[in-house]
Amino acid sequence: MGALHKLRVLDFTQMMTGPMATMMLGDFGADVIKVEAPEGDPFRSSGEVTLGGDGVFFLSMNRNKRGVVLDLKTEQGREMVKALAAEADVLVENFRPGLAEKLGLGCEELQALNPRLIYCSITGFGRNGADRDRPALDQVVQAESGLMQITGTAQSGPLKTGFPFSDLVTALLATAGILNAVIARYETGVGQRVDLSMLDASIFSIAPRDVYFAATGKTPPRTGNEHWDIVPNNTYATSDGREVMVISINDKFWVILARALGLADMATDPLFATKSARLKNRQLLDERVAAAFRGRTLAEWETVLRAAGAIYGAVRTWDEVFSDPRVIGDMVHSIEHAAAGQLSVLKNPLRFSATPNEISLPPPRLGEHTDSVLADPSAAWRVRGR
Structure with missing residues (x-):
């Protein structure tokens, strides 16, 4: 049984940031009721691939939730929210700032009904300010x-990451914030507001470069797969056209790598023996390391580098990642969806010895649980009492 099996969560979030946070709470055992407008979460129709009528992006972010449709533009819909919130432990929303208050569903209004309620607001640029x-x-x-x-x-100019970094880091921090508030409530007996913006979460993730910038006033340069302060730190092509990521974080690992590459003389050469020398002669070192890697296949280098104890990683394709027996066993889970059939989703990566994660519910169809939940909102939660 998950550690949060007594936690009741009202989820008013949509798209990715909020739904991932509430999905994690559901993985930990919380009873999550996802509330959608009559038209549904926009992620249901986002992307080019759908299964059973829902977008795969939605299906990826909304397991372990029951689904309810409420029209918050109506008084009946808002009253139903209040009835559910009166018995909830946590409410998570990513409405446009001020909308919840306009609807009479803001933090102060709902905590007046339920002082134990933890109210988490996720915004793009904060609840206050010009943006x-x-x-x-x-x-x-x-x-x-x-x-x-x-x-x-330097050639490409600024690029976004290959995955929605700001969405996901905000979700992880929001989950941590909610759990912090839950623990605090054990001492105080009352809930609180948890407030987080995507902008602040993303700036926070720049650490440890924040101290570097404060100390030097310099923005770290765009270096692609290289590192401005570590050499070698790059991807190198092998003879069969594959790539290997290599990092030598200190002199010890530089010596290990140089010897594994058959470049033992470079390990003691004054041009490369120290960090400062390697930084000064970055281009020459990179050229020699790259030339060495072109001499063998990826499979050959994997054997050599593993035996040497070098810090390296093959740049794997997604086919390779998701055919890896360890990944299949530890990270991939199949669950039956009434409309989409068998869904393959990623397991929560956290492992607990006593309170395991569980994927018990597929992503809900739009309004799938509306009737059962709203038949008696005050008794809608699976677990009641403390």
Whole structure:
């Protein structure tokens, strides 16, 4: 049984950031009721691939939830929210700032009904300030937070990451914040507001470069797969056209790598023997390392580098990642969906010895549990009492 099996969560979030946070709470055992407008979460129709009528992006982010449709534009819909919130432990929303208050469903209004309620608000640019009403999507926040400024190369210019980083890091921090508030409630007996913006979460993720910038006033350059302060730190092509990521974080690992590559003389050469020398002679070192890697296949280098104890990683294709027996066994789970059939989803990566994660419910169809939940909102939760 999950550690949060007594926790009751009202989920008003949509798209990715909020739904991932509430999905994690569901993985930990919480009873999550996802509330959608009559038209549904926009992620249901987002992307080019659908299964059973829902977008695969939605299916990826909404397991372990029951689904309810409520029209918050109506008084009946708002009263139903209040009835559910009166018995909830946590409410999570990513409405446009001020909308919940306008609907009479803000933190103060609902905590007046339920002082134990933890009310988590996730916004793009914060609940206050000149940017509060701006629409925010992942790529926009990556740009505004400075993340794109340090991603890419001098030739490419700023680039976004290959996955929705700002969405996902915000979700993880929101989950941590909610759990912190739950623990605090054990001592105080009352809930609190948890407030987080995608912009702040993304800026926070720049650490440890924050101290570097404060100390030097310099923005780290865009170096692609290289590192401005470590050499070698790059991807190198093998004889069969594959790539290997290699990092030598200190002199010890530089010596290990140089010997494994058949470049033992470079390990003691004054041009490369120290970190400062390697940084000064970056281009020459990189050229020699690259030439060495072109001499063998990826499979051959994997054997050599593993035996040597070098820090390396093959740049794997997704076919390779998802055919890896360890990944299949530890990270992939199949669950039956009434409309989409068998869904393959990623397991929660956290492992607990006593309170295991569980994927018990497929993503809900739009309004799938509306009738059962709203038949008696005060008794809608699977687990009641403390």
